[in-house]
Amino acid sequence: MQDLFNHLIGEPLSFPFMQHALLAVILIGIVAGVVGSYIVVRGMAFFADALAHAVLPGVAIAYLSGGINGPLLQGAFVMGGLSALVIGLLTRGGKLKEDTAIGIVFTTMLALGIGIMSIGGSRAVDLNHVLIGNILAIGDGDLAVIVVAGGVVLLLVAVFYKELLLNAFDPALAQALQLPGEGLRYLLLLMMALTIVISLQAVGVVLIAALLVTPAAAALLLTRRLHSMMLVAALIGAGGGVLGLFFSWHLNVAPSAAIVVTISLLFLVIFLLAPQRGLLWAHRQRSSANSQPE
Amino acid sequence: MSLAFNLSTRAKVPTTSDECQPDESADQALAALDVRDLSAGYNGDLALEGIAFAVQRGERIALVGPNGAGKSTLLKTLIGLLKPARGEIRIHGDASRQAISAHVAYVPQFGEIDWDFPVSVWDVVMMGRTRHIGWFRLPLPGGRHALAVQQALDRVGLLPYANRPINELSGGQKRRVFVARALAQQADILLLDEPFAGVDARAQDALMKVLDSLQCDGVTVILATHDLSLASSQFDRVLLLNRTMVAYGRPAEVFSAELLAQTYGGQLAILGSEGRVIVVADQHE
Numbered sequence: 001m002q003d004l005f006n007h008l009i010g011e012p013l014s015f016p017f018m019q020h021a022l023l024a025v026i027l028i029g030i031v032a033g034v035v036g037s038y039i040v041v042r043g044m045a046f047f048a049d050a051l052a053h054a055v056l057p058g059v060a061i062a063y064l065s066g067g068i069n070g071p072l073l074q075g076a077f078v079m080g081g082l083s084a085l086v087i088g089l090l091t092r093g094g095k096l097k098e099d100t101a102i103g104i105v106f107t108t109m110l111a112l113g114i115g116i117m118s119i120g121g122s123r124a125v126d127l128n129h130v131l132i133g134n135i136l137a138i139g140d141g142d143l144a145v146i147v148v149a150g151g152v153v154l155l156l157v158a159v160f161y162k163e164l165l166l167n168a169f170d171p172a173l174a175q176a177l178q179l180p181g182e183g184l185r186y187l188l189l190l191m192m193a194l195t196i197v198i199s200l201q202a203v204g205v206v207l208i209a210a211l212l213v214t215p216a217a218a219a220l221l222l223t224r225r226l227h228s229m230m231l232v233a234a235l236i237g238a239g240g241g242v243l244g245l246f247f248s249w250h251l252n253v254a255p256s257a258a259i260v261v262t263i264s265l266l267f268l269v270i271f272l273l274a275p276q277r278g279l280l281w282a283h284r285q286r287s288s289a290n291s292q293p294e
Numbered sequence: 295m296s297l298a299f300n301l302s303t304r305a306k307v308p309t310t311s312d313e314c315q316p317d318e319s320a321d322q323a324l325a326a327l328d329v330r331d332l333s334a335g336y337n338g339d340l341a342l343e344g345i346a347f348a349v350q351r352g353e354r355i356a357l358v359g360p361n362g363a364g365k366s367t368l369l370k371t372l373i374g375l376l377k378p379a380r381g382e383i384r385i386h387g388d389a390s391r392q393a394i395s396a397h398v399a400y401v402p403q404f405g406e407i408d409w410d411f412p413v414s415v416w417d418v419v420m421m422g423r424t425r426h427i428g429w430f431r432l433p434l435p436g437g438r439h440a441l442a443v444q445q446a447l448d449r450v451g452l453l454p455y456a457n458r459p460i461n462e463l464s465g466g467q468k469r470r471v472f473v474a475r476a477l478a479q480q481a482d483i484l485l486l487d488e489p490f491a492g493v494d495a496r497a498q499d500a501l502m503k504v505l506d507s508l509q510c511d512g513v514t515v516i517l518a519t520h521d522l523s524l525a526s527s528q529f530d531r532v533l534l535l536n537r538t539m540v541a542y543g544r545p546a547e548v549f550s551a552e553l554l555a556q557t558y559g560g561q562l563a564i565l566g567s568e569g570r571v572i573v574v575a576d577q578h579e
Binding site: 225226 | 337370373374375391392394395398399400402406407408411412413414417418420421422424425427429430432459475
């Protein structure tokens with residue numbers, strides 16, 4: 001028993017890089033689950049995915065300027081904010097539909113990012129780290145950034161909880177009550193950008209949307225109120241992250257892939273088994289209704 | 295689908311407001327809502343032009359017109375979601391935007407709400423308290439905001455359902471949640487956008503009873519509806535709308551063959567005889 005525990009958990013955790021990675025996936029899972037809950041209830045999954053890709057040029061420029069120790073997170077943050085602004089401008093006054101504007105901006109930014117990375121010559125191989133993440137390389141400095149940025153996001157959620165809830169559920173009432181609807185929208189964008197930035201190293205731009213959307217979507221099947229949805233999404237995000245990290249160690253697959261697939265499997269189980277809303281539950285209700293007609 | 299019904303314009307229709315004593319202390323000269331030369335629309339296209347009417351405190355007004363007549367646009371302008379292109383809205387004599395948020399509440403059309411959103415009945419009604427609570431605070435359990443929510447829910451008969459998720463309510467209950475939210479806002483002017491669309495007669499009755507009790511408290515109600523017979527029997531005044539204001543007055547005055555034809559154009563067949571009007575309306579919903 002002791003041996004099995006050592007083999008499964010103790011041995012991987014004897015390495016500092018695994019300890020760092022474990023802390024990182026827990027923190028990122030919590031923050032992404034909470035912010036992802038807003039994204040799922042507001043139907044912004046595509047926007048979140050686009051925003052995650054749009055940070056690439058910022059990361060690329062930062063990388064070319066200073067290598068792996070360059071201001072990667074700052075670059076990502078600036079480009080994410082810029083993309084969100086451009087999407088907002090393109091859709092203002094109904095000139096373009098939002099998903100159209102998102103499609104244009106997201107692919108443009110992704111192409112710019114790839115282009116800039118390719119200029120880097122031999123450094124270009126590291127493009128993979130940005131695209132699919134490199135959680136085993138997280139250092140003390142990265143962890144500090146994750147703690148601070150994640151803490152800021154969670155604090156903002158707590159402080160503006162009722163206003164963000166109202167603006168998500170019924171923006172018309174928020175406007176009628178003269179709450180700053182645009183301001184709350186940008187606050188949500190800011191929280192999304194910060195979450196994307198800290199998730200970047202864990203799963204890379206390609207898979208960030210999985211951390212934001214999948215745990216929250218699973219949580220929505222299990223809960224009936226936003227704050228409990230956030231709690232459950234955080235648990236699924238962090239739990240799936242930890243499990244995925246250990247799978248990656250033992251099965252020797254890329255951590256980002258293992259983390260995302262694990263979370264997807266958790267979602268699948270909940271989708272099938274969730275009380276009342278799960279697929280099997282609905283099926284059982286139907287068959288019991290058929291066998292015992294009232 | 296067509297709908298036929300009788301409108302009696304000769305017999306005195308008993309309105310529920312007769313059961314309440316009018317508030318004599320109120321300043322009768324100052325209308326609860328005074329709309330002057332109002333025009334409004336989206337992106338420069340005017341959906342409404344030259345609307346002018348006044349509503350006294352505690353009156354119940356039916357807003358009647360075909361689809362696309364601008365009923366929702368008018369309500370959205372009155373609640374401050376749309377800026378008037380011209381004209382002004384005075385609430386108890388006050389034309390400021392603050393007067394609207396302080397006095398007017400809105401029950402949106404059924405389809406405008408995401409009923410699968412993870413909120414409870416309690417959560418939705420508490421949203422009406424957002425401004426009273428203020429920034430950087432959350433309502434305390436058992437505090438005055440919780441009490442206001444509890445009273446509002448009790449008023450519409452939904453207190454036993456406070457902890458239900460909103461998507462587990464019946465159609466009629468769903469409408470009443472938003473009336474409770476308006477009550478929690480402590481608004482004295484209530485705008486409802488087609489609350490009876492898609493509910494059965496019993497649910498309609500339950501909601502009408504709530505509106506009756508509000509009227510006794512001096513709450514002014516403006517309600518958009520397609521139900522002409524309800525508008526003629528249960529409302530103090532009717533506003534006939536089709537981009538402009540066709541008529542505004544007592545049901546007996548405005549439900550004439552001529553004015554209805556003007557309001558509905560070709561969408562309505564009217565058979566008149568001996569002061570009775572029979573209306574056959576095209577309903578496309």
